[in-house]
Amino acid sequence: MYLGLTAMKEKSIAVVIITNGPGELSTWVRPVVDYLNKINDTSKNIDKLNYSIRLVLVPCPNATGKEYEVAKSWHKFELVTEAKTFWKLLIRPAQYAKWPKKGIVIFLGGDQFWSVLLAKRLGYINITYAEWISRWPRWNNVIAAMNKNVKKSIPSKYRYKCKIIGDLMADITNKKEIALNLEEKKWIALLPGSKKAKLMVGIPFFLEMADHINKNNKNINFIIPIAPTTSTSEYLFFQSNKNPISKYYSSKIKQIKQIKNSVFDYVIETSNNTKIYLINKHPCYEVLKKCDLAITTVGANTAELASLTLPMIVVLPTQHLNVMNAWDGIFGILGKISFINKFFTFIIKNWYLKQKKFFSWPNIKANKLIIPERIGNISPKQIANEAIFLIKNKNYLSEQKDNLSKQRGKTGAVKKLAYIIFNSIKKFS
Numbered sequence: 001m002y003l004g005l006t007a008m009k010e011k012s013i014a015v016v017i018i019t020n021g022p023g024e025l026s027t028w029v030r031p032v033v034d035y036l037n038k039i040n041d042t043s044k045n046i047d048k049l050n051y052s053i054r055l056v057l058v059p060c061p062n063a064t065g066k067e068y069e070v071a072k073s074w075h076k077f078e079l080v081t082e083a084k085t086f087w088k089l090l091i092r093p094a095q096y097a098k099w100p101k102k103g104i105v106i107f108l109g110g111d112q113f114w115s116v117l118l119a120k121r122l123g124y125i126n127i128t129y130a131e132w133i134s135r136w137p138r139w140n141n142v143i144a145a146m147n148k149n150v151k152k153s154i155p156s157k158y159r160y161k162c163k164i165i166g167d168l169m170a171d172i173t174n175k176k177e178i179a180l181n182l183e184e185k186k187w188i189a190l191l192p193g194s195k196k197a198k199l200m201v202g203i204p205f206f207l208e209m210a211d212h213i214n215k216n217n218k219n220i221n222f223i224i225p226i227a228p229t230t231s232t233s234e235y236l237f238f239q240s241n242k243n244p245i246s247k248y249y250s251s252k253i254k255q256i257k258q259i260k261n262s263v264f265d266y267v268i269e270t271s272n273n274t275k276i277y278l279i280n281k282h283p284c285y286e287v288l289k290k291c292d293l294a295i296t297t298v299g300a301n302t303a304e305l306a307s308l309t310l311p312m313i314v315v316l317p318t319q320h321l322n323v324m325n326a327w328d329g330i331f332g333i334l335g336k337i338s339f340i341n342k343f344f345t346f347i348i349k350n351w352y353l354k355q356k357k358f359f360s361w362p363n364i365k366a367n368k369l370i371i372p373e374r375i376g377n378i379s380p381k382q383i384a385n386e387a388i389f390l391i392k393n394k395n396y397l398s399e400q401k402d403n404l405s406k407q408r409g410k411t412g413a414v415k416k417l418a419y420i421i422f423n424s425i426k427k428f429s
Contacts (some may be wrong), residue, residue: 013051013425014103018118020060020083022194022229023300025067026107028281029055029128035418048424049278054097054119057083058110065311066229086114090121103426105259106421125424129158129168129417137161144417145408167409172285172307174278176396184390186220189211189288189310190276191296193334196226198297203238204249207270209295214274218369220391222276223264223291225284228232232266232278232350245320249380259337263287292397293385293390302360302371307408311400312389314360315383316375362407372402 015036019029033053037297040049055077057067069084079097093099099280107115108228112128112135125141127136134143137158138421144165151162164169190210192202210222226232239253247251252271259267259277266278278285284362288294294305294312305312316416358364362371375382390396 002134012137013049013428014100014122014124015051015053015421015425016105016118016122016124017053017108018058018105018110018115019037019108020058020067020110021054021300022067022227023304024071025071026228027172027300027304028072028108030074030107030420031171031414032417035414036421037076039418039422044050049422049429052078053426054079054081055082056086056089058086058114059083060110074224092384093122102419104421112253116140124312125204127420127424129165130162131167134162142420144420146413154393155429163346163416163420165309166411166413168413168417169303169307170409171414172283172304185292188220188222188387188391189291189294189296189305190222190224191294191295191301191305192224193230193299196207198299199230199234199238200243200245200330201317202297204243204246204251205315205317206295207239207251207274207358208249209380209387210271210276211272211274213387214272214383216384217388217391220388222274223287224268224276225282226265226280227280228282248320251380253398256426267337298359300361305360306365306404309408311397311402311404312360313373313383313386313390314371314373314396315368315378316359316373317378319362319377320377364402366403366407370407371400 017029017033019025027282038054040051043049050311055075056069057071057080060083068080071077071080081096083411085096089096099121099122099194101123103122105115105119105126107126107128112130114127115128116136116139118124122140126139127142127144128136128140129144129146131146132150134140134145134150134154137143137154140158140161143150143154143158143162145162146165146167148164151159151164154162173257190206194197213220226356234254236256237243239251239283254271256266256268256278259265262278264279268276268278270276280288283304288310289308290304291310294310296302296305296312296314298314298316301354302312302314357368358367359375360371363369363373371384374386
């Protein structure tokens with residue numbers, strides 16, 4: 001079955017990107033693809049390369065299921081395959097497209113083993129971006145490492161394959177300035193999540209938290225950057241009685257109104273008349289950069305906020321752990337085993353949470369607490385009070401901003417990886 005433009009030109013080189021969730025798609029895949037095309041577009045005619053970029057989504061408990069539609073809407077890939085078809089693709093690649101003899105499989109999210117498998121199946125070389133560890137160096141042709149620690153962890157006989165390029169997240173830029181009317185108010189960005197299980201808890205929790213903040217400080221505005229994998233209709237659903245978690249929280253959405261001629265697309269008005277502005281554009285770094293503070297769930301978004309040096313509070317309300325079957329890591333894996341969900345919830349609360357040192361990307365990378373993590377049976381009011389305290393005490397926000405800045409890697413990783421891919425394609429020409 002051939003879809004659209006999947007019958008490639010005879011001498012074309014296949015560039016196949018493996019990825020999984022929304023964070024990797026927007027902060028790793030898209031920038032690298034854009035820079036690779038930029039290199040080729042600015043090359044002289046004799047140096048231009050004939051390649052085709054394909055995106056293969058792989059199974060992942062942290063994916064939302066909407067990555068396929070988002071990736072296709074960018075119109076950057078000749079072919080996009082869904083995560084649910086990965087095994088069929090692996091067994092019968094020709095069912096989805098013609099595959100040239102020469103190509104590259106690039107790992108940019110998910111499990112590194114998937115890219116090794118697909119590269120072997122197609123007979124292509126493999127390039128792996130290793131953020132924390134290179135798991136299969138023996139079968140990697142090139143390892144693009146985030147830092148020297150990744151290289152040190154590779155067995156010595158394979159280290160020659162490794163090139164330290166830096167942190168892809170560090171290349172998140174804020175070149176575009178916007179005319180955001182602050183009205184002498186402070187701005188807090190709310191990131192309740194993008195996956196169903198996160199939104200089940202996040203929407204009711206964050207609505208009530210915003211109401212508490214607004215009740216005590218009218219000088220604060222709120223924004224929510226809507227993830228491309230979710231929508232306003234889901235916000236309405238998860239604050240309603242259809243969501244069993246909503247009964248534990250009193251705040252509701254009174255209405256969601258569309259806004260015209262504004263940087264924002266919608267405004268939520270709660271039952272307590274708190275206004276929360278929504279922005280559909282993704283990524284919306286230029287808006288986030290204007291904020292004073294972010295309150296977020298755990299996940300890849302903590303890395304994005306850190307790259308913007310935006311102070312944050314990370315929350316994980318474990319009183320609803322039994323429904324968190326799409327949270328990161330062990331939460332997502334164990335939470336799907338429904339008949340022993342209660343047992344694993346007990347184990348996670350009483351052992352795993354006590355054993356695990358940090359949950360957010362900045363703290364994991366720094367190996368110390370540089371941003372507050374509020375894990376446990378926490379209430380919206382507690383987080384609201386902490387947010388108000390931080391907003392009133394600029395020294396704390398400045399200190400956090402400085403610490404985030406120190407942890408941010410040097411820029412240029414996207415460019416370096418794009419050139420590794422470009423030069424690898426050239427070798428085939």
